Amino acid sequence: MKRGIVFLALIALVTFFAGGALADAPFHIGIMTGTLSQSEDDLRGAEKLIEMYGDVANGGMIKHVTYPDNFSSEMETVIAQLVGLADDPLMKAIVSVQGVPGTTEAYRKIRERRPDIILLIGMSQEDPNLTTQAADVVTDPDNVARGYLIVKAAQKLGAKTFVHISFPRHMSIELLSRRRAIMEEACKDLGMTYAFETAPDPTSDVGIPGAQQFILEKFPAWLDKYGKETAFFCTNDAQTEPLLKRVAEMGGFFIESDLPSPLLGYPGALGVDLSSVQGDWPAILKRVEDAVVAKGAAGRMGTWAFSFAYTTGVAMGEMGKKLVEEGKTPEDFKNGNIDIKKEVLEAYGKFSPGAEWNASFYTDASTGVTMKNYPLLYQDTYIFGKGYMKMTDEVVPDKYFTVTGQ
Amino acid sequence: MKNKSFKDILISNAVPIIFLVLSAAAIPLSGFTTSYLIQEMVTRMGRNCFLVLSLLIPIAAGMGLNFGMVLGAMGGQIAIILVTDWNIVGMQGLLLAAMISTPISLALGWLTGEILNRAKGREMVTSFMLGFFMNGVYQFIVLYGFGMVIPVENHAMLLSRGFGIRNAINLQGVRQVLDKFLMVDIGPIHVPMAAFIVIALFCLFILWFNRTKLGQDMRAVGQDMAVAKSAGIAVDRTRIIAIIISTVLAGYGQIIFLQNIGTMNTYNAHEQAGIFAIASLLIGGATVSRATITNVFVGVMLFHLMFVVSPMAGKTLMGQAQLGEYFRVFVSYGIIALALVLHALRRRMDKERERQSLRGGDAPAPANGH
Amino acid sequence: MTQEPLLRMEHIGKEYFGNRVLADVNLTLQRGEILGLVGENGAGKTTLMKILFGMPVIKETGGYEGKMYLDGKEVNFDSPFDALDGGIGMVHQEFSLIPGFSTTENIMLNREFTCYSPLVELFGERLQTLNRPAMRQRAAKAIDTLGVRVDPDMLIQEMPVGHRQFTEIAREIDRESTKLLVLDEPTAVLTESEAAILVKALRKLADSGIAIIFISHRLQEILDLCDKILVLRDGMVIKEAPTKGTEIRQIASWMVGRTVEDKKQDDAVRVCLEPILRVDHLWVDMPGETVRDVSFDVCRGEIFGIGGLAGQGKLGIANGIMGLFAAGGAVTWKGKALKLNDPHGALEAGMAFVSEDRRGVGLLLDEPIDWNIAFTAMQVQGRCLKSLLGGLIQWRDDVAMASLAQEYIDALGIKCVSSRQRAVELSGGNQQKVCLAKAFAVGPELLFVAEPTRGIDVGAKKLVLDTIRETNRHKGTTVVMISSELEELRSICDRIAIVDEGRLAGMLSATASVEDFGLLMLGAGKGPEVAAGVR
């Protein structure tokens, strides 16, 4: 027991060495992203912000932290990282570029202690009913509209069949399972054949290599079964790369990936070297396009010209900065003094020159309630060798917004 | 007998000391304020100690560090899902969750005990694998059972396909009810007194339990199964009881943990419960065969201190946010490996010392050592 | 009314798998009487006590013959717990104590005093709390009865061996019903002074009316303590006699007492040329065969015997030198220090070992004979291997293996279908020959042979021994043979060292008398008759 007391005393002593950091910027913005291995794009977004406004460590404005690679089982760490950001008295806005599990609880805790901090979430992985209560603004790719638009784009390009590849864990995520249902419905309405294929879960015992191998080996059989005029869609990022490789080589269509970006899958699948153009999105798009065309897949493969994760990271930070500079506080969000849709589209547009965005508020399928701080966004689809598809001009029929996962 | 040399003390507490030194170096680097750190530590002690304490009884019974508690955590989670669905709120909800988790954990604990009795001496790895296996069963129940077999009233918890629980559940009804029940403010620090009272009661239970006949039997079984058996102690039964107690208490521990966190990650929340609890205990200076209440408190404190400060310290040290995260992973898990290695090393040293008595009086020093 | 003896065993017999270990044993014991039970290893003492104590192994192997009466009533215990209830306490050779518990806790193990707690109604008896003061008092009383001084609060792991023994005895006599106490070699681990205290304590117990069966190899103790002795040999009662007027030498000859036919020795006297192996202060940590401090020399070309009772450490010597168990001290082989704890090194140095653990260490049971024979030679010397690219790639040469195996099958007369037959299918004697062949195949300069005749029939025994002698005589292989059978050692060895309690008790020429060996083995032969060679 005595030993325990000595330890506690030592710990207490040691904690007193902690000191505050000197700061030059008038206020700070905190941003949490994944690591390079988890999600490169949002990390690059945070780096862009640091490039523009400086790191807190050097007297700048941005304080960047990352969440653990296996965030789903280390929720405590996610919470600690975010709450730790609020320990800084100059902190005025916090952005979670990926709303991994734990973000909501962390935001609740921050709210209790620091009601003056603006809290933003990009790409929420938790239940929208939770996140929208805890954060001031939550954005997400509009998977509901995209469910229809991806199928529509496939039809425009001449596909007759649509194949959706996924596995049970993903199908347990509300938005993914709902998007799948919408795609099936859209196929029915647009006169296409819909099919579901199951692939192994990369987090299971087969691991990422096994799951990728499965796609590589299975793809020829799928193409045989469904024909060349088939568009493929897959919910998992790791499995996208082999899928792209096979589509480029053997035929079929690939409209856009789950989280579209020219960086997702393409460089690996087509062997594109992007090291000299890091962070320069138009240049990246050009190189990938050249590679796709060289493979003879022009007009069959597409993406978003600007990665959603990257744009979210940098745009949410920019929006936070702008609002804080305008003297806005979370109270203003509550009182409806901020046009959220306008602010979001403006910030996103700023970092994606040339690409159109569309935004609409999320409507909960079961209660019919529209959430006024949860804009869903999508960018125009860019088909390599063909250009923008003007999908932002398409009108998504209302019925798809009430389709549920079953 | 009591005159242990300074070196012995150093060796037998190597793990906590290394951790303390690392933390001492990392705290100033992290740049966190003192009050923030103390608040974090207080919160985390209240949140985690109960779970870690549930490990003590099987260790006393010689069953090693036990991942069987993961099963208890699953029991607690199923209870919390049910209570949230029924919308039983406040302290009533929390108590009801504990009550529901009891029979579930009891059954799971009995199962674990039966299996571990068939794998004597390999309890740690067996229970680890059992945890994996039961994880599958748990996922099956939660992903398919709820809404298909077990009626779910609150459709906000279900996937919109009509069955299966969503991957994150808002525990609004029971969120922090224990913590807020008796929140005492000491300076700027909020202390969840009720949680600490529960933990204190648990400690008293352990102390009392050690004085019962059953506790005595468990210690006997833990030290020498064969002797205990020849003395007429029902060894297998005693071991099963030890696991059951641990599992049931781990269920309560998980409920306390979740009410503090406030949201439940339906499919992963229990996974970290086992590994973090065991890591805390090891860092507190416990070994596979011996653990005390002091180990629990010191361990939880040090482990979580490291957890909080190391990412920021790593960031300051290496200048990049993600390197901070890798630094934390490296430090936290590296130390667990170190703890296990040091334990093995110490056992070998003890064995070596025993052999000294075999040596002849004037034996030449063995030049060939080993 | 004549007084009925406390224990009466009549015509007790026991067979294990057709192997008779006890036949027609009769034994009576009065209250307060101390019986010394003596006999060599395997004489049947332990089996007799197992029957008395109702050990499950007896029942599992077909029960026993004869009848037992306790207090005039016929008894047949189903389990040791029944025997305990019947009033028989047993102190085993190995301590059955919990190391982290105090004396008190051990004495009261599973018989603790408890206080009522209301939770009992809910969760059962075991939730009563311990009444430590009462337990301590009771334990102190039990220790007092023994008349020794042991701290009731001391942890077992921290106390000297003697005190552990007392604790164990105190536990047995603490049972109120205990009328008969069986002590299986209680003094083996004690120092002489501790043993003396124990003897005194037992005397005191006997005076209080408890009967004692005392098993020991220390004959002097038996004479000091017991009222009468019972000598067992080969499962039969050889002698029952009062201790008064009996001498150690007599007992020893009763125990060992087979008439040994004169073996013809090829060379009457063999001269020790030069020591090839020197062992200095060797210790070996082999469970059950601990070697504490052993020093001896082995001469080039001799057959050196190591004898002694089971568990005294004779097997540990060979296993230690060959690096199979952790060992220390110094071993000099042909003038150079041998690295201990390195089995490969020992093999490379030109030693080979035929293990006593035939089925565990000695043989790859599921592999064919030729594999078994060639295995060590292949591993250590690279024989029976074909190499390619200057030895970069090697594979088995099956033809060479088969011919090597056939050579030994013929030489040793291994009865088998072919050299491809699996080892597990052979009889014990033939398995032993395969083990020998495996060792011979290496062409060792020094061969350790441990218990080469254990578990094989008489005919095979002779063949095996002859083979060893042949090798020694014709190939000049130095042999160290370890055996529990003195007769066997005497028939083949030049010199025989006797190990007792992990130490060398003495060394005798093979021609020395049986009694001298017996005395050494029983730890009684300390004196000038110890032959030269022991350092």
Added chain:
Amino acid sequence: MKARRLVVRAAALFLFVALGVFLFVNGKGHDILLDNKTVTMGDQTYEAFASALISLDGKKAVEIQRRERLPEMLVGKNHVIRVEVMNRGGKVIQTREEKFSLGLDRTWLISLPMLISGDARWIQVFKTGEN
């Protein structure tokens, strides 16, 4: 001895279950929708009133306007509602206090006009999808 133990254990099990049921009933959270809209029940029409102060279980009163529906949360079974109807000037013109108990259903709709008029059907289980 054995019998007593059996009785004690049975009693404990019973208490355990009873406590569970008690907690279930007593801790059940209910969503209450306070509704101030004009309703027609068969041939009877209940007019909504301009505004009212509503207090549940003696807690701080909330104000409800015409055509409004306010959500409230109640825990447990038995409750009291107190309605003070106000005229346009903000003066209380009518007060009514009612006791009510909630079953195990989750969401309940309280029609304030019916309550004031004394129609026994003023509280009803609310099913999602209705308005």
